Amino acid sequence: DIVLTQTPLSLSVTPGQPASISCKSSQSLVHNDGQTYLYWYLQKPGQPPHLLIYEVSNRFSGVPDRFSGSGSGTDFTLKISRVEAEDAGVYYCMQTIQPPLYTFGQGTKLEIK
């Protein structure tokens, strides 16, 4: 099974400052079709997760442009250019290259100072 490892597991950021989360995969997430199936979700306290980024770098509908995703192969990064109070929560990366068994990273908790 593919293992996704996120770092850091927690971070505390002042509003207006940037934040960055890494997600490393135990195997390449590049599919035979050329797509890379790596996603990012945010789970705010008391809520289900919601989709932020799909296929490495594409913002889902309604996601602010301060969120960006990058990476390739086995190394991926989620960046928030200027953190806002509403960005607090736990961020998860997820892979879907081996359907239907999808796996998540452990989660990274973002606290706003």
Add this chain to the structure above:
Amino acid sequence: QVQLVQSGAEVRRPGSSVRVSCKASGDSFNNHAITWLRQAPGQGLEWMGRTIAILGIAHYAQKFQGRVTITADKSTNTAYMDLSSLTPEDTAVYYCAASFSKPFDYWGQGTLVTVSS
């Protein structure tokens, strides 16, 4: 806009079973995957299995094989997750999630299942 509404919280004794439902409104999920995931207290997300109603098939995580059954009723646009032989380690919030245009682009609100003697 798709909405997924799950059934309410459940309390079960060890060794018993539980059924959680997930009703979709706003669009039919017949052609789309409905996945069940769970989140133990203070823990991360765990994929349990999924079904695609129109195909009438289901896939399960090996960890839950033999204990979980995921079904979908096309006529009522409702998916179900049955979990048997419950232990306290099954205490968790159980989520359904639909994949319409992207994986898990819609989520239910979550159902807390507590297993305690």
